[in-house]
Amino acid sequence: MYILRSEHSFDSAHFLAGYEGKCSNIHGHRWRVVVEVMEEKLKSGGQLDGMVVDFGDLKNDLKEIVDFHDHKLIIEMGTMKKHLVELLKEEGFKIMEVNFRPTAENFSKYFYDYITQKGYKVKRAEVYETPTNCAIYEGER
Numbered sequence: 001m002y003i004l005r006s007e008h009s010f011d012s013a014h015f016l017a018g019y020e021g022k023c024s025n026i027h028g029h030r031w032r033v034v035v036e037v038m039e040e041k042l043k044s045g046g047q048l049d050g051m052v053v054d055f056g057d058l059k060n061d062l063k064e065i066v067d068f069h070d071h072k073l074i075i076e077m078g079t080m081k082k083h084l085v086e087l088l089k090e091e092g093f094k095i096m097e098v099n100f101r102p103t104a105e106n107f108s109k110y111f112y113d114y115i116t117q118k119g120y121k122v123k124r125a126e127v128y129e130t131p132t133n134c135a136i137y138e139g140e141r
């Protein structure tokens, strides 16, 4: 099995509604997203000869989704008063509402699913909240 690894990072704020402790407050991370894609066989012939996929394509696809989250406040839908969210948006703050609790675990599956849907055979996606804390999602294959 051949495995390629690519990574990209984004800076964003979040909070964990219902969490007791400092993470219930809005705070930020430099989120590091690492994905691995795999293939049993390398491409044969042409531009992609001897490759799993072109690193450039994987890098661009990962960057596109990761950059979309950069410098935003990411909140779980329904966990902040609607009018407060609207006011913040009116003030020009970038708020991104997601349908999951924004934990490293949920983000790892979220990025796994996105890259899979882009057509890659994804082995795993890792999301680092801090340099030493990381969640991993691996598909069942």
Ligand SMILES: Nc1nc2c(c(=O)[nH]1)N=C([C@H](O)[C@H](O)COP(=O)(O)OP(=O)(O)OP(=O)(O)O)CN2
Binding pocket: 016, 023, 027, 102, 103, 104, 105, 129, 130, 133
């Ligand atoms: N299993 C998980 N546990 C926690 C998650 C998570 O996504 N999955 N997230 C958080 C918070 O987002 C928090 O920001 C992380 O805090 P902490 O582990 O305390 O990390 P710090 O490096 O900021 O801690 P210091 O002690 O301040 O250095 C919590 N748990």
Ligand SMILES: [Zn+2]
Binding pocket: 014, 023, 027, 028, 029, 129
């Ligand atoms: Zn956090």
